[in-house]
Amino acid sequence: MKFQHYCSKFIIPVCASLAFISASAQFTITNPLTTKDFTGIKIGDNASLTAATGADPNGAGWLRLTEAKANQKGYMYVLQGFPTTLGVIADFEYKDWRNVADSYNGADGFCVYLFDASVSDANFKLGGYGGSLGYATYSNPAGTTGLSGGYLGIGLDAYGNYANNGENRHGSAPAGMLTSGMLPNAFVLRGPTSSTYTSSNIYLTSAALGDRTGTVNDIRTRNEIDYNTVTATRPADNIFYRRVQVMITKPGTDYVVTVKWRKENQSDFTQVFTYTLSSAVYPIPANLKLGFSASTGGGFNFQEIRNIILTTPGNLRVDSRSDSYFTCNENSRPVTFKVEVSNDTNAALNSINFNGKILDQNNNLVDFSKFKITGVSYNSSFTNSNLQSSNFTSNEINGVVGLNAKSSGIITVTGQYYKKGIGTNHSFKMVSNISSGQITDTDLTNNTASTVVEVRKCSVISNPMMPSYSK
Known part of the structure; x- marks a missing residue:
């Protein structure tokens, strides 16, 4: 299923002023990167928005850091900074694939960085490309x-150089982790940029993924960081x-960096690694920005990002997407929404209030002649739920769910759009809200999520080279 998360630009909900953000350190910044809208982002080198180039329909695009071509480089960063007082969660989806075969099994990889x-x-300047992925030092x-x-x-490294000390990178993964001096299909963490060149972007830790048997090329062929079957079109989410x-938190005097990921057909995140940063050695800036960079060499991939979410950890939060x-x-056709409720606190919560509504462009509840909720289900991560599952009398859902500490659950809402219900060039949306009286939620900016579905005229048009949905 393609889970889309929609808004046309970066939004900081609830916090209406920079003064409030600075005082409370609460923030939520989102951008799907699915449209032609460049608001709030800086893009450079070979990077592009595929909706703007016409590679994808507007609303279904990606930030494409590199084409599947040799010797490319691209970057993007978010112009809006965010406070680090309460820590930060950076969440995104990606695709790494190619439509042309190469002899390197894909390369190089991409880097998500905080600066x-x-x-x-x-004054912004990238690090070296190649194996340094736009972040680290280079020769x-x-x-x-x-x-x-x-x-x-x-670094999300497909080829394997980001973890070694080649090309003047500083520090390397332990020899026992490397295969022929490489660490392909791995997450690799490098540290701050230093004014002292020889100690800049030092290797900190890494996590090698999947089956590590065989040669370095055997490891590269496995579908971990990238997809290694040549395909004419972007692989579907399933x-x-x-x-x-x-996630960066400060449970004590030091900072803890935790990286998790979720793969196809999984409803839960898997922890990749946790690393503790000394606050004395690596003091965190008061405000950070988020960015991505990617490179290719003799090997290559389309390296694509979408659905960025930046927010604070340690609270309740909700995210919503659609297929x-x-x-x-x-x-008339079915529409599915996926609403993810997360309990980032250290306490199990059995009383999380949930409200979901299907609203029109004027924020009015949509009536059943236009759209009707037909079912609600939830995955096994919830410890309890009393959400209505059938026989709906309106397009509104109310109830209570429970989650263990540090866990998330997905509520699936299915519905039926009726022919000519909303009207061409209009839209409807699902708006989800959560709260709980069991905790003091210090950040309310991430307690509401909204997912928009556009209504378009899709009749076949005369030019067979144009997609039918574009009329």
Whole structure:
């Protein structure tokens, strides 16, 4: 299923002023990167929005960091900085695939990085590409420093160089982890950029993924970081799906970096690694920004990102997506929403209030002649639920769910859009709200999620080269 998360630009809900954000350290920043809208982001080198280039329909696009071509590089970062007082969760989805065979089994990989928000756009500079993935130091040209103001660079390395000390990268994974000096199909964490070149972006830790038997090329052929079957079109989510969460918390005097991910047909995240950063050695900037960079060499992939969420950890939060970014006005058809409720606290909560509504563009409840909720289900992560599952009298759901500490659950809401119900060039949305009286929720900016589905005219048009949904 394709889970889409919609908004046209970066949004900081609830916190209406920068003064409030600074005082409370509460924030939620989201962007699906699925449209033509460049608001709030800086894109450079070979990176592009596929909805803007026409590679994908508007509303169904991706941030494409590289094409599946040799010797490419691309980057993007979010212009809005965010406070680090309460920690941070960075959440995103990605695809890493190719439509042309190469002899390297895909390369190189990409990096998600956090850097000091005080670095101006004019002074922003990437680290080396190649195996340094746009973050770390590099040897060509000689003395290439790491990312300006870089704090952490988490490499998702398909080919395997980011974890070694080649090309003037500093520090390396333990020899026992490397295969022929490489660590392909791995998450690799490198540290801050330093004014001292020889200690910049030091190797900190890594996690090798999947089956590690055989040669380094055998490892590269396995579907972990990237998808290794040549395909004419982007692999569907039930074939290859990756969602990553990077969390920074401060449970004591030091910072803890936790990386998790979720693969196709999984409803729960799997922890990749946890690493403790000394606050004395690696003090965190007061504000950070988030970015991505990617590179290719002789091997290559389309390296694509979407559905960025930045928010604070340690509270209740909700996220909502749909399997459809639009529906057709000429046909009645089912629409599915996936609402993920997360309990990031240290306490089990058995009374999380949930409310979900299907609203029109004017925020009015949609009546049954236009759209009707037909079913509600939830996965086994919930410890209890009294949500109505059938015989709905309106397009509104109310109830209570329970979650263990540090866990998430997915509520699936199915419905039926009726032919010509909403009207062409209109939309409807599911708005979900959560709360609980069992805790003091210190960040309410992430307690509401909204997912929009557009209604379009989809009749076949005269030019057979144009997609039918574009009329």
